[in-house]
Amino acid sequence: MREPADILREHGLSITAQRIAVIRAVSHRPHATADALTENVRAEIGAVSKQAVYNTLGILADKGVIRRIQPAGSPALYEDRAGDNHHHLICRTCGKTVDVDCATGKTPCLTASDNAGFRIDEAEVIYWGTCPQCLAVAARE
Amino acid sequence: MREPADILREHGLSITAQRIAVIRAVSHRPHATADALTENVRAEIGAVSKQAVYNTLGILADKGVIRRIQPAGSPALYEDRAGDNHHHLICRTCGKTVDVDCATGKTPCLTASDNAGFRIDEAEVIYWGTCPQCLAVAARE
DNA sequence: TCCTTTTTATTGACCGAGTCCATTTTATTG
DNA sequence: CAATAAAATGGACTCGGTCAATAAAAAGGA
Numbered sequence: 376m377r378e379p380a381d382i383l384r385e386h387g388l389s390i391t392a393q394r395i396a397v398i399r400a401v402s403h404r405p406h407a408t409a410d411a412l413t414e415n416v417r418a419e420i421g422a423v424s425k426q427a428v429y430n431t432l433g434i435l436a437d438k439g440v441i442r443r444i445q446p447a448g449s450p451a452l453y454e455d456r457a458g459d460n461h462h463h464l465i466c467r468t469c470g471k472t473v474d475v476d477c478a479t480g481k482t483p484c485l486t487a488s489d490n491a492g493f494r495i496d497e498a499e500v501i502y503w504g505t506c507p508q509c510l511a512v513a514a515r516e
Numbered sequence: 517m518r519e520p521a522d523i524l525r526e527h528g529l530s531i532t533a534q535r536i537a538v539i540r541a542v543s544h545r546p547h548a549t550a551d552a553l554t555e556n557v558r559a560e561i562g563a564v565s566k567q568a569v570y571n572t573l574g575i576l577a578d579k580g581v582i583r584r585i586q587p588a589g590s591p592a593l594y595e596d597r598a599g600d601n602h603h604h605l606i607c608r609t610c611g612k613t614v615d616v617d618c619a620t621g622k623t624p625c626l627t628a629s630d631n632a633g634f635r636i637d638e639a640e641v642i643y644w645g646t647c648p649q650c651l652a653v654a655a656r657e
Numbered sequence: 658t659c660c661t662t663t664t665t666a667t668t669g670a671c672c673g674a675g676t677c678c679a680t681t682t683t684a685t686t687g
Numbered sequence: 688c689a690a691t692a693a694a695a696t697g698g699a700c701t702c703g704g705t706c707a708a709t710a711a712a713a714a715g716g717a
Contacts (some may be wrong), residue, residue, distance in 0.1 A: 389664055389713055409703080424667045429704070431665095437552050445588035447640075448701055473632050491614045492648035493605050499588075499642045507633035530684050530693055550674080565696045570675070572694095591674060 386438050396420045397431040399442050402441065402455040406463075407474040446472070446501060460498075466506035468513075475502065527579050531533035537561045538572040542582050543596040547604075552594065585614070587642060601639075609654075612617040616643065 379398035383390045384403055393416065400407070400415035402465045407415070409428055416423045436443040442457040446465050452472060505513070520539035524531045534557065535570045540558035542547070548556070554569045567645050577584040583598040593613060618634055646654070 390647075391665065394664070422667095426668080426705085427666050431526055443588070445586075447584070447586035447592075449714075451588075464632055464636070467636065467637075473634070490621075490643075490645075491616065492647040492651075493607065493614070493643070494645045495605070495607075495645035496652055497644040499644060501640045502631075502634070502636045503638040503640060503644065504634040505637035510635055532683070532694065534695070563696095565678085566674095567697080568695050 382435075382440055386434075386440070388434065392420050393423050393427045394431045397422070397428055398435070398440075401432075401435075401453050405445075405454040405456070405474075409453070410427075412453065426469065442446045444472075444499075444501075462500035464502045464504065466509055467503055468505055468509035471506045471508075473506075523576075523581055525583070527575075528627055533561050534564050535572045537564070538569055539576070539581075542573075542576075542594050543655065545596040546597070546615075547585075547593045549590075550594070553594065585613075585640075585642075590632065602641065603641035604645045607643055609646055609650035612647045612649075614647075623654045 379395040382398060383394055388394065390406050396416040397412060399411045399419065404411065404415060409425075409432060411424060412432070413425060413428045416428060417489050432441065432443070435441045436453070439457055442454050443492045444454070444463060445451045446463070449470060454474075456474065462475050464475050465471070520536040521531050523539060529535065530547055537560045538553060540560065546557060547553065550569055550573060551581045553573070554564060554566060557564045557569060573582065573584070576582045578596070578647040580598055583595050584592050585595065585604060586592045586605070590611060595615075595655075597615065601615050605616050606612070
């Protein structure tokens with residue numbers, strides 16, 4: 376990802392230390408919760424309000440700069456990679472989240488068998504399962 | 517769906533008026549929230565506690581009798597149809613949720629391009645877009 | 658540069674969805 | 688018809704997130 380300040384400028388947003396740090400945190404730590412990102416930001420610039428973090432994440436997600444994923448039973452996660460239609464693999468046991476490229480090609484999943492008249496703009500795919508570590512633990516028992 | 521009491525019996529669960537009414541509500545009103553279902557149940561049997569509804573929904577979802585879907589930015593929805601690997605189409609504007617059969621065949625979506633060592637047991641697909649009604653409203657403006 | 662305007666950050670109250678827990682009620686089983 | 692196990696109730700509580708009023712900081716123009 377480019378310089379945080381450039382990203383903000385390109386979208387007509389004011390450039391603030393908080394926003395820069397949020398962008399850095401997201402790109403440095405993918406699949407993190409707002410809470411975790413807040414801690415990262417605090418480590419970098421000393422202090423931020425919860426609200427500033429949510430605000431920044433919300434705006435960036437709206438602008439398509441970052442992506443928000445909201446897996447069942449978990450707070451929202453944010454990631455750097457956006458707009459490339461990749462998907463996620465989530466461990467039911469430990470919550471580990473991993474990127475997977477789309478199974479079917481470029482922007483493929485945008486085709487439902489019957490769209491019921493909807494105009495579809497995104498296909499969100501979450502593969503649920505058990506990660507290698509948790510499989511190993513389960514096997515040992 | 518069969519008789520609620522039979523479903524409960526088959527899974528070794530006590531048969532109570534509350535549970536029967538919850539099962540009826542789910543099958544009568546697909547894609548409803550726990551809250552909406554609670555109202556339905558109250559209309560049928562007079563009163564239920566929030567907890568009894570959550571408890572029943574949780575157990576039935578665990579047993580695979582019903583399915584819980586948790587779309588981003590919305591409370592959980594419950595539906596009757598379970599185990600047939602169908603997906604959902606959700607309107608970003610009004611939240612309307614519609615079933616779609618799987619685009620690729622029988623139980624197809626269970627294949628990620630790279631499973632990263634995970635054992636995958638479910639592929640959850642949500643198509644986001646705009647429903648016909650909301651498209652019409654938008655066009656009129 | 659300074660000053661004004663606009664945007665953003667802060668703080669703390671608040672909200673909705675869901676869970677926890679102690680108690681009472683209801684099913685089930687001998 | 689007990690005795691016991693399972694479920695329901697009600698109310699407090701948690702967590703993720705939003706709202707709204709005020710303070711602070713950026714952006715833009717003379």
